[in-house]
Amino acid sequence: MPSPFDAHLDPVDANYQPLTPLTFLRRSAAVFPDKTAIIHGDWRCNYRDFYARSRQLASALKQRGVGKGDTVSVMAANIPPLLEAHYGVPMIGAVLNALNTRLDPAAIAFILEHADTKILFTDKGFSAAMKEALALTKATPTVIDIDDPLAESGELLGDEDYEAFIAAGDPKFDWQYPDDEWEALALNYTSGTTGNPKGVVFHHRGAYLNALGSVLSFRYDADTTYLWTLPMFHCNGWTHTWGLSVVGGTHVCLRQIDPPLIFDLIDRHKVTHMSGAPIVLNMLIHAPEGAKRSFAHGPVDIATGGAAPPSAVIAGMENMGFKVKHLYGLTESYGPSTECVWQDDWDDLSFDEQVGKVARQGVNVVTMHEQRVVNPDTLEEVPADAETVGEIVLRGNTIMKGYLKNKSATQEAFDGGWFHTGDLAVLHPDGYAEIKDRAKDIIISGGENISSLEVEEVLFRHPDIMEAAVVAMPHDKWGETPCAFVTTVSKGADLSAADVIAYCRDNLAHYKCPTKIVFGELPKTSTGKIQKFVLRDRAKES
Numbered sequence: 362m363p364s365p366f367d368a369h370l371d372p373v374d375a376n377y378q379p380l381t382p383l384t385f386l387r388r389s390a391a392v393f394p395d396k397t398a399i400i401h402g403d404w405r406c407n408y409r410d411f412y413a414r415s416r417q418l419a420s421a422l423k424q425r426g427v428g429k430g431d432t433v434s435v436m437a438a439n440i441p442p443l444l445e446a447h448y449g450v451p452m453i454g455a456v457l458n459a460l461n462t463r464l465d466p467a468a469i470a471f472i473l474e475h476a477d478t479k480i481l482f483t484d485k486g487f488s489a490a491m492k493e494a495l496a497l498t499k500a501t502p503t504v505i506d507i508d509d510p511l512a513e514s515g516e517l518l519g520d521e522d523y524e525a526f527i528a529a530g531d532p533k534f535d536w537q538y539p540d541d542e543w544e545a546l547a548l549n550y551t552s553g554t555t556g557n558p559k560g561v562v563f564h565h566r567g568a569y570l571n572a573l574g575s576v577l578s579f580r581y582d583a584d585t586t587y588l589w590t591l592p593m594f595h596c597n598g599w600t601h602t603w604g605l606s607v608v609g610g611t612h613v614c615l616r617q618i619d620p621p622l623i624f625d626l627i628d629r630h631k632v633t634h635m636s637g638a639p640i641v642l643n644m645l646i647h648a649p650e651g652a653k654r655s656f657a658h659g660p661v662d663i664a665t666g667g668a669a670p671p672s673a674v675i676a677g678m679e680n681m682g683f684k685v686k687h688l689y690g691l692t693e694s695y696g697p698s699t700e701c702v703w704q705d706d707w708d709d710l711s712f713d714e715q716v717g718k719v720a721r722q723g724v725n726v727v728t729m730h731e732q733r734v735v736n737p738d739t740l741e742e743v744p745a746d747a748e749t750v751g752e753i754v755l756r757g758n759t760i761m762k763g764y765l766k767n768k769s770a771t772q773e774a775f776d777g778g779w780f781h782t783g784d785l786a787v788l789h790p791d792g793y794a795e796i797k798d799r800a801k802d803i804i805i806s807g808g809e810n811i812s813s814l815e816v817e818e819v820l821f822r823h824p825d826i827m828e829a830a831v832v833a834m835p836h837d838k839w840g841e842t843p844c845a846f847v848t849t850v851s852k853g854a855d856l857s858a859a860d861v862i863a864y865c866r867d868n869l870a871h872y873k874c875p876t877k878i879v880f881g882e883l884p885k886t887s888t889g890k891i892q893k894f895v896l897r898d899r900a901k902e903s
């Protein structure tokens with residue numbers, strides 16, 4: 362017998378609509394039409410116009426024959442047209458591919474071809490790489506220039522200008538919701554540290570949920586002013602590109618990480634929230650003293666993730682008047698899957714103990730169904746003993762659809778019904794996960810696992826060290842030993858390798874101490890992550 366709860370109770374239009382973040386902007390335009398939605402230099406745009414410009418973009422794209430399932434790529438800094446693309450492109454069922462602005466021309470060429478880009482919007486500031494990429498790629502997109510007034514240099518590559526392009530569109534364009542919330546919304550390529558980048562496909566449902574989850578986690582409201590220190594191309598700015606519109610918050614655009622400008626904008630616009638990789642935080646900490654400000658409008662919330670923030674970095678930010686929230690996640694999880702939720706009893710801890718708590722990655726965000734730390738072979742959960750290392754696996758509605766045109770990688774990532782992050786962690790007795798390393802970064806010396814993060818944590822605490830990265834170096838006797846790459850602060854120019862090794866021996870078990878120290882700048886990915894594979898090669902050569 363069918364249950365009475367099923368009879369005549371099928372979903373119908375009145376009670377079942379596809380979840381999509383596009384509804385957020387429509388609502389904010391109706392509820393907060395005159396509120397400032399976007400600030401870019403001296404340019405301001407309210408929610409009425411943000412919505413109208415996005416509809417114009419959708420309409421103009423449609424006039425050019427772009428439609429469902431077509432890819433529209435955007436190569437741009439954190440500027441208004443990229444925000445508009447987050448709405449205008451999916452309003453006609455097309456898929457937004459926000460390109461990583463620091464990619465090399467060959468990688469961009471690969472992506473344009475792999476994504477089969479129909480239209481490319483390109484910011485003048487990135488014309489050098491883009492010109493080369495267009496010469497290399499087999500893709501033949503229509504190229505439209507974004508002549509951003511704040512771009513310092515660059516040339517125009519296409520035949521049309523963005524403003525003229527959208528001016529041809531209808532600001533009242535009757536755009537459509539997706540037919541299905543599972544439809545592709547965005548395509549984001551991972552940084553491709555091993556081989557070609559993989560195209561992570563987001564659906565409307567996941568972006569909707571993740572954006573709402575961010576609002577809950579960060580407590581965004583109509584008074585939120587968000588400074589874009591996080592690249593919008595990075596998992597669509599962890600979905601804040603859509604999340605801010607839920608509450609009618611204000612986006613403050615930023616072309617590049619420029620610490621004095623950042624302090625100035627925080628002060629000028631009374632910024633309440635921002636986010637960024639630990640490297641961004643470190644740049645603020647090491648900004649010239651004269652550029653730093655204290656903010657009368659209260660502590661600024663800064664969310665950090667994308668790499669493990671050493672506790673010295675968390676402490677440095679808190680001491681400057683920021684409140685640090687630690688997040689962990691991947692492009693495959695729309696950005697944050699995990700957050701270090703503050704517990705009331707941490708209020709009573711010492712500052713150092715608090716920082717130690719916050720340095721852990723934590724628990725699943727509200728919109729992530731489940732997170733476990735498991736033995737990767739058996740998928741059995743590891744004990745919550747803060748010692749047994751396992752892999753973080755995730756399951757839920759804010760996990761990607763899969764990798765574009767890559768069935769085997771998709772199947773491998775979802776093996777056993779979980780998304781495998783490749784990150785190794787321990788579980789603390791309070792249920793908080795703490796990452797020890799990426800599986801490929803762990804150092805195995807004489808059969809013992811050494812967490813590169815643990816060694817870096819100690820190095821970051823040295824007053825003369827600004828940045829550090831530790832990788833495995835081949836060793837005849839031990840198999841591998843740690844090799845540390847270090848950047849010093851300006852007053853640390855005299856620091857010697859012997860000093861650093863001696864310091865490590867005072868603060869770490871001896872088998873974990875680096876046996877070699879290399880001074881100099883660290884190679885980084887476009888999202889500010891240290892490229893350990895480059896360092897591993899260097900360590901091998903040295």
Ligand code: ADP
Nearest residue numbers: 551552666667668669688689690691692796799
């Ligand atoms: P890519 O894989 O291209 O570098 P992602 O942004 O998807 O780009 O990177 C996700 C990875 O970044 C995670 O698998 C993890 O190794 C690392 N990561 C992200 N957040 C944290 C964090 N809070 N602590 C430690 N590692 C992190």
